[in-house]
Amino acid sequence: MRLLTGADLWSVAIFMAIFLLLVNLMHRRHRWTARYPPGPMPLPVLGNLLQVDFQNMPAGFQKLRSRFGDLFSLQLASEPVVVLNGLTALREALVRYSEDTADRPLLHTNDHLGFGPRSQGVVLAQYGSAWRQQRRFSVSTFRHFGLGKKSLEQWVTEEARCLCAAFTDYNGLPFSPNTLLNKAVCNVIASLLYACRFEYDDPRFIRLLDLLKDTLEEESGFLPMFLNVFPVLLHIPGLPGKVFSGKRAFMVMLDELLTEHKMTRDPTQPPRDLTDAFLAEVEKAKGKPESSFNDENLRMVVADLFMAGMVTSSTTLSWALLLMILYPDVQSRVQKEIDEVIGQERCPEMADQAHMPYTNAVIHEVQRFSDILPLGVPHKTSRDIEVQGFVIPKGTTLITNLSSVLKDETVWEKPLLFHPEHFLDAQGRFVKHEAFMPFSAGRRACLGEPLARMELFLFFTCLLQRFIFSVPDGQPRPSDQGVFGALTTPSPYQLCAFSR
Numbered sequence: 001m002r003l004l005t006g007a008d009l010w011s012v013a014i015f016m017a018i019f020l021l022l023v024n025l026m027h028r029r030h031r032w033t034a035r036y037p038p039g040p041m042p043l044p045v046l047g048n049l050l051q052v053d054f055q056n057m058p059a060g061f062q063k064l065r066s067r068f069g070d071l072f073s074l075q076l077a078s079e080p081v082v083v084l085n086g087l088t089a090l091r092e093a094l095v096r097y098s099e100d101t102a103d104r105p106l107l108h109t110n111d112h113l114g115f116g117p118r119s120q121g122v123v124l125a126q127y128g129s130a131w132r133q134q135r136r137f138s139v140s141t142f143r144h145f146g147l148g149k150k151s152l153e154q155w156v157t158e159e160a161r162c163l164c165a166a167f168t169d170y171n172g173l174p175f176s177p178n179t180l181l182n183k184a185v186c187n188v189i190a191s192l193l194y195a196c197r198f199e200y201d202d203p204r205f206i207r208l209l210d211l212l213k214d215t216l217e218e219e220s221g222f223l224p225m226f227l228n229v230f231p232v233l234l235h236i237p238g239l240p241g242k243v244f245s246g247k248r249a250f251m252v253m254l255d256e257l258l259t260e261h262k263m264t265r266d267p268t269q270p271p272r273d274l275t276d277a278f279l280a281e282v283e284k285a286k287g288k289p290e291s292s293f294n295d296e297n298l299r300m301v302v303a304d305l306f307m308a309g310m311v312t313s314s315t316t317l318s319w320a321l322l323l324m325i326l327y328p329d330v331q332s333r334v335q336k337e338i339d340e341v342i343g344q345e346r347c348p349e350m351a352d353q354a355h356m357p358y359t360n361a362v363i364h365e366v367q368r369f370s371d372i373l374p375l376g377v378p379h380k381t382s383r384d385i386e387v388q389g390f391v392i393p394k395g396t397t398l399i400t401n402l403s404s405v406l407k408d409e410t411v412w413e414k415p416l417l418f419h420p421e422h423f424l425d426a427q428g429r430f431v432k433h434e435a436f437m438p439f440s441a442g443r444r445a446c447l448g449e450p451l452a453r454m455e456l457f458l459f460f461t462c463l464l465q466r467f468i469f470s471v472p473d474g475q476p477r478p479s480d481q482g483v484f485g486a487l488t489t490p491s492p493y494q495l496c497a498f499s500r
Contacts, residue, residue, distance in 0.1 A: 035391045037082050039073035040064065047075030049229070054222040056484050058374040058403045061085070065404065071390050077229035079105070081397045084387070085404040087411065087435050092387050093398060094379070094442035102443040103127040103380040105397045108231035109224060109240060120292075121300035122447070123308055127382065130292035134301060137281065137293075138447055141274045145192055155191045156455055157347045159184050160462035166200055167467060167497045174472035174494040178318050181459075182209050185314040186306070188455060193302055194261055195273035208253055214246025216311060220486035254299055254306070275302065309448050312372060313455045315487050319370035320363070320460055322490045323418050324469050326480055330420060331469065334359050335500070338465050344500070348461040350454060356461075357430035361423035363456050367438045369418045369480075372487045374403035376440045402437060411435040418480065467497040 042048050052074065053060030061083055064072050070089045074081040084090050093101050104124050122138055125131040145152070163184040167177070180200070186209060187197040198205035218224070223243060227233055234240055241248060261275050271277040278298050285291035324331040341355050342348050353360055379398040384391060392398070407415045411433065412422055425431050439446035446452070463469075471477060478493035 035386075035389060037071040037073040037390045037392070038068045039075075040068075042075035045077065047077050047079075047229075049076055049226070052076075054225070058371075058401070058484065058488075061375075061399075061401055062404070065401075070404075071388055071392075076225065076397075079229050079397055080393070080395070081399060082390075082392050083399045083401055085401045087405045087408065089388055090400055090402070090405060090437070091434075091441065093385070093392075094400065094440065094444075097385045097387070098442040100383050100385050101379045101381055101398055103382045104444075105228075105378050105380045108228050108234060109244065111234075120297065121304040123304040123377065127443075129290075130297075133292045134297070135447060137278070138274070138301070138305070141277045142192060142448075142451065144277070145273060152192075152451075153350055153454065153458070156188055156458045157349075157462070159187050159191075159197065160347070160459050162187075162200070163459065164462060164466045167463070168499065170497060172496050172498050174475065174496055176492065176494050177321055177497075178314070179209070181314040181317045181321075182310065184459065185317070185455060186212075186310045188451075189306055189309045191273075192451075193274050193305060194257065195276075204253075208250075211246055211250040211253060212307065212310070215244075215250045215307070216486040218244050218246050251299060251303060254303055258299060258302065274305070305448070308446070309451065311487060312446075312448075313452050313459075315372050315489055316367060316370060316452075316456060317459055319372070319490055320366045320456075321463070321469055321495060322478060322480065322493055323366055323369070324464070325471050325493075325495050326478065327418060328470070330362060330418075331464065334362055334464050335468075338461055342461070342465065344465065348458055348465065350457065352461070353457050357424065357428060358420065359461060360430045360457075361420045363460055364423045364432070364436060365418060365420040367456075368406045368412075368422065368436060370482065370488065370490075371403050371406050371438070372482075372489070373438065374401070374406075374484070374488055376400035376402050377444070379444065400440060402440065405435050405437055408435060466500060468500055469495050469497055472496050 040048055040051050043050065064083070065085045070084070070086040072083055072085075074083065084093050104126055106126075107124060110124070120126060120130060122131065122134040125134065163180060166180050166183075183198070183200050183205065186205075190197055198208075227240075227243070258275065262279065265272075265276055265279060267280070267283070271280055275298070278293065278301065281293040282295060282298065285293040324334075337356050337358050338348070341352055376399075379400065381392055381394050381396045381398065383394045386392070405411070409415045412435070413419065414422070423431055423433070423436075439449040439452070472494055473496075475494065479491040481491060482488035483491055
């Protein structure tokens with residue numbers, strides 16, 4: 001074998017330099033577009049990956065916003081990204097250009113986990129006929145099975161009773177409420193998906209929630225984004241299965257539940273739940289390969305609704321209870337309103353909400369302050385658009401910095417503090433702000449928003465009707481600073497629940 005000479009080494013070095021220069025120029029091609037948003041200079045190959053704080057992206061984006069303005073660009077390897085900040089930019093992009101910003105970036109990790117084009121689900125699905133089919137189906141089916149009706153309200157109220165009974169079992173001793181809140185909200189989703197509920201001590205139920213937690217942890221942080229911007233790494237044998245072992249196990253468990261559900265289904269009877277309704281559509285779609293109603297997509301739709309529907313509401317309720325023990329004066333005022341409007345004898349109803357402006361303001365302020373999904377879900381442009389004078393080319397990933405709206409100091413009197421008066425006028429009447437957008441906006445706004453609103457009001461009022469919550473004696477005052485991950489969760493805390 002011939003050894004490389006000095007001339008050979010120089011040739012290799014020059015070739016590599018030219019190659020990296022070409023890659024860098026390719027990464028910067030969007031920056032040559034007239035009026036492309038400014039941003040930090042990308043590195044060759046990596047782009048701005050090393051300049052993004054994946055441990056606390058909202059804080060990192062706030063620093064970049066102060067340098068570059070409400071629209072700034074990033075390059076994540078070969079992927080061009082524009083980050084949208086502030087109410088004006090977000091509404092312009094998501095509402096004015098709702099059709100052109102409704103797409104989602106491709107997730108290469110899903111392909112390597114076996115979720116192909118026939119199983120896109122509804123949350124991360126590409127914008128098109130399949131997504132429209134599933135969005136319409138999910139919304140109409142939720143309505144059919146109780147959303148906005150007394151039937152679902154009764155399910156939530158009954159689950160709230162079970163949750164209160166579980167809280168009572170602690171006899172005023174310190175405990176973390178998170179697991180119980182997860183179980184209660186998950187049972188509401190289970191009632192819509194499977195027409196059933198799980199007992200809180202059911203081992204399979206506990207396993208399902210553990211796997212769901214593992215899945216969310218696996219999908220947050222630097223590694224999933226790195227694998228999606230460098231998908232060639234996913235061809236390393238065994239890597240996707242190892243990195244996303246929790247998601248694989250979660251999907252296997254959902255498959256078991258679906259198999260059991262199919263065995264008890266009677267096609268001659270009306271659908272019991274969303275799964276039955278979907279299976280009926282699968283039968284109608286036989287022989288239509290273009291239809292999104294297939295067995296592969298059913299498991300993804302169910303998984304999407306489990307994850308999106310359960311974790312967001314339970315995390316918000318966890319924030320609500322934390323803020324009640326940190327602000328006992330707010331808790332007392334909510335309970336006074338509950339006593340005046342509902343009393344202690346009957347359960348809260350959605351009709352009560354219109355007569356409880358302070359409680360309504362507190363729930364909205366919990367959502368604003370907790371800011372649990374600060375960057376929303378990424379969008380992608382399907383054609384060139386112009387936002388605030390900048391041109392965003394077709395194929396650009398959009399990160400919607402919802403936190404920049406929910407914590408905007410030009411909108412909110414005390415943006416970094418918990419302050420229910422943000423949603424009250426001088427006469428104490430409830431006021432909803434345009435800048436309140438925890439569910440995002442436009443065509444891809446959260447389809448579960450009506451369900452989430454019902455859950456938050458009924459669970460919150462039921463709990464505060466029954467209990468006084470406090471910081472356990474001898475424990476330090478918990479922090480109100482969130483932990484950034486797949487969602488922004490409260491720092492770990494315990495509380496005591498005393499019967500009223």
